[in-house]
Amino acid sequence: MEDWTSYLAAVRERLFTLEPWDILLVISTGAAIYLTNLSSYPLRTWDEAIYADAAQNIVLRGTWPIPHTALRVGLLPVESRPFLEKPPLAFWVQSGSMQIFGIxxxxxxxxxxxxxxxxxxxxxxxxxxxxxxxVGVISSVVFLGTPYLYMGFNSARTAATDGLLILFGTLFVYCTWRTVNQNNRVWPLIMGVSGWLTVMTKGFAAGIFLFIAFPLFVWNSDVLRNRNFWVGVSLGGVLTLLWIAFMWVNFGDEWVRVFVFDQFVSKVASDGDGGPLIVVEYVVAITGDPEGFQPLASVFFPAVFAVLMDIRTKYTEKRRELLFVLWWIGAVYAPYLLIGDLDSYIYPMFVGTALVIGYFIHEVVVGRYRILGLVAIATAIVYLVSYSVLVEPIWSYITRSGAFALIGSVLLWRWKRWSDPEFSIDIPLPVKSGILLLLLVGAAGAPPPAPPGYNSDPFVDQKRLGLVAGEYVTSADTVYIQENVGLAMHTFVFYSRTRAKGVPIERLNSVPPGAIAVVNTTAVDRITRRTRVIRAVSNRQQNVSLVRIR
Structure with missing residues (x-):
């Protein structure tokens, strides 16, 4: 009881000492970047439409213990079935959001x-x-402004599982850090629960955060003899084992094959995407797609150099902390070299990247590493101007980076105050409020674009087709989808809100009268029964028709 009392007292003290403008700045920036226009582009068939359909099935059909989806429908003769590839937590959270805000x-x-x-x-x-x-404020804004995090494949502006994975995994590392530095009963318990939440979000991918936390146990090995620590570990382990036992009892060898071998062992055994061009891929992952103001790579490499110099010259007493944030980056990227086949696998690295860049910017502002700072700024300007001239008119970049310019203005003013105790000029409250208002209004006027490829014709056409199909069927009906229609039809299935069943074209001759089907337009004549084409769409990847079979 004494531990809980002291813990609650520490929480109250921490809440009262937080700078409200810091928190408001972080939340406002995040809301402007990540919550704006989330419905302005259709769900992408891989992977977010699959996950969204699993969540939708929980809402419509009550499949919450084991979410269902028709995986690879449109490519294979399959039907809606238990989704064993991923743990269910992300789909539970998404279904809760759908219960509140609608599907x-x-x-x-x-x-x-x-x-x-x-x-x-x-x-x-x-x-x-x-x-x-x-460093905390700068790093948090850098993290939010990491382009690949809001514009990349399976980014935080999509219905993917990676955003929740990073949240719970980072929480696990933070609680581990607090556990090894503070002996009480509370932090180990939160550590165990957050570790379990990480596992329940993306299974084996949670292991990367255990790898990130490894130095904390090396530097503080006494925690391994602490009873409270093992209570927290046991709590997380028991919760995880309960889920494993549940899946084994219900699906046995099938779950082991899909979840363990297909999703983990086969990927570990693969060669990954490493190679001579890996440095180039790394820069691309940091900077994202050249459709926005993305100069982080120009800051990142000078930042790493500065951190290494500080570690080597013993300039700072924070050597262990600097080693830890560098380790965070390497602990994610090294496995990616070996087994990574998607750029989204490096998303957990962006926490460490943001802390390194935040530390470097702070050091430049207080007067250290000015030359490296000038190099970073000059490189960023060249990067910006070259892409603006070669890819798009300069004004599109100015509007997209307007919110970041406002944020930068606020931070530059505040950095001066933090770095110089004699600097006593304060920003009047009306000015602060006006800056935040401009940030929100400016961001609303120039919202982040859709991630590259998400507004492409195949997904737009599947959305239109799905909405039309939804007018003819109910959530209790089944829509039949011909196999090999050119592209998986997960986007269509979500918007039609029906069960989906992939079948060979010959099977459509024996479906119930009035059934709705999606078939290749060129194969409609192969259906021997009377049909009516409701709508047809054609793009580079698909030429399909929505038909009613008499």
Whole structure:
């Protein structure tokens, strides 16, 4: 009881000492980037439409213990079945969002977007605990502004599971750090629960955060003899084993084959995407797609150099903290070299990247590494101007980076105050309020674009086809989808809100009268029964028709 009392007292003290403008800045920035126009582009068939359909089935059909989806429908003769590839937590959260906001793209993507904002607050707290307050604020904004995090494949502006994975995983690392540095009963319990939440979000991928936390146990090995620590570990382990036992009892060898071998062992055994061009891929992953203002790579490499110099010259007393944030980056990227086949696998690295860049910017502002700072700024300007001239008119970049310019203005003013105790000029409250208002209005006027490829014709056409199909069927009906229609039809299935069943074209001759089907337009004549084409769509990847079979 004494531990819980002291813990609650520490929480109250921490809440009262938080700078409200810091928190408001982080939340406002995150909301402007991640919550704006989440419904302005259709769900992508891989992977978010699959996950959104699993969540939708929980709402419509009550399949919450084991979410269902028609995986690879349109490519194979399959039907809606238990989705064994991933643990269910992300789909439970998405289904809760759909219960509140209705079944929509916004509701499907909201948990991932909110997770990014909450992770930024953890980055802020990490920055304060490891370094100082200014590093915390800068790092949190850098994290939110990491282009690949809001524009990449399976980014935090999609209905993917990676946003929640980063949130729970970062929370696990933070609680582990608090556990090894503070002997009480509370932090180990939160550590165990957050570790379980990470596992329940993406299974074996949670292991990367255990790898990230490894140095904490090396530097603080006494915690391994602490009873409270093992209570927390046992709690997380028991909760995880209960889920494993549940899946084994219900699906046995099939679950082991799909979840363990197909999703983990086969990927570990693969060669990954490493090779001579891996440095180039790394820069691409940091900077994202050249459809926005994305100069982080120009800051990242000078930042790493500065951190290495500080570690080598013993300039700072924070050597262990600096080693830890560098380890965070390497602990994610090294496995990616070996087994990674998607760029989204490096998303957990962006927490460490943000802390390194935040530390470097702070050091430049207080007067150290000015030359490296000038190099970073010059490189960023060249990067911006070259892409603006070669890819798009300069004005599109100015509007997209307008919100970041406002954020930068606020931070530059605050950095001066933090770095110089004699600097006593304060920003009047009306000015602060006006800056935040401009940030929100400016961001609303120039919202982040859709991630590359998400507004492409195949997904737009599948959405239109699905909405039309939804007018003819109910959620209790089944829509038949011909196998090999050119592209998986997960986007269509979500918007039609029906059960889906993939079948060979010959099977459509024996479906119930009045059934709705999606077939290749060129194969409609192969259906011997009377049909009526309701709508047809054609693009580079698909030429399909929605038909009613008499």
């Amino acid at each position: 929509s793209e916004f509701a499907a993507r909201l948990p991932s977007a909110v997770a990014a904002i909450l992770t930024a607050l953890l980055v802020y707290e990490f920055g304060i605990r490891l370094f100082n307050r200014s």
